[in-house]
Amino acid sequence: MRRFLARVFWTFSRWSLATEPAPTRPTILIGAPHTSNWDFVLMLAIAWRLRIPARWLGKKGLFRGWRGPIMRALGGIPVDRTDPSRVVDEVVARIRSGEVFGLVVTPEGTRSGAGWKSGFYRIALQTGMPVTLGYVDRTTMTTGLGPTLEVTGDVAADMARIRAFYTDKAGVRPHLRTEPRLRDESGAALGIDPAG
Numbered sequence: 001m002r003r004f005l006a007r008v009f010w011t012f013s014r015w016s017l018a019t020e021p022a023p024t025r026p027t028i029l030i031g032a033p034h035t036s037n038w039d040f041v042l043m044l045a046i047a048w049r050l051r052i053p054a055r056w057l058g059k060k061g062l063f064r065g066w067r068g069p070i071m072r073a074l075g076g077i078p079v080d081r082t083d084p085s086r087v088v089d090e091v092v093a094r095i096r097s098g099e100v101f102g103l104v105v106t107p108e109g110t111r112s113g114a115g116w117k118s119g120f121y122r123i124a125l126q127t128g129m130p131v132t133l134g135y136v137d138r139t140t141m142t143t144g145l146g147p148t149l150e151v152t153g154d155v156a157a158d159m160a161r162i163r164a165f166y167t168d169k170a171g172v173r174p175h176l177r178t179e180p181r182l183r184d185e186s187g188a189a190l191g192i193d194p195a196g
Contacts, residue, residue: 019144
């Protein structure tokens with residue numbers, strides 16, 4: 001059913017799907033630039049079209065009342081964002097328990113000005129999952145998946161590769177785009193010893 005809905009979406013959408021092949025193992029799917037809630041619809045359409053079992057993190061409020069069952073059916077995992085380390089721990093626990101999914105993460109949020117959150121990088125390091133660069137580009141009206149990268153623990157070098165990919169991607173609302181940069185790329189904030 002999901003693949004059928006995705007096919008209908010891509011048939012009638014103004015957006016074009018221009019993508020590299022889907023990853024062949026569990027991955028963290030970055031959704032960027034994340035400048036609108038329409039990005040969520042596009043990432044689900046990509047995942048469903050490519051048959052990627054997608055999960056995503058959402059604030060607890062999205063799962064209250066009648067929305068809860070719908071959000072969970074769409075792959076949502078409710079999280080308490082007041083404690084970012086708990087979010088990472090919960091996702092790592094799910095992966096280590098054998099749950100297989102592509103985790104859709106939007107590290108920049110929808111507000112401009114702040115740097116990217118480092119949770120996706122910490123999850124990748126702790127689980128060994130690669131990072132697949134999903135994108136939305138208003139200038140070309142294309143969206144899809146870019147390359148899949150293995151994080152190395154050299155945060156600055158890994159983020160430089162990520163920035164290079166997103167440098168020409170505008171997002172749905174280009175004026176809200178945020179440069180792909182962690183608040184601290186030294187690795188110290190992630191508990192990584194830069195000396196190795």
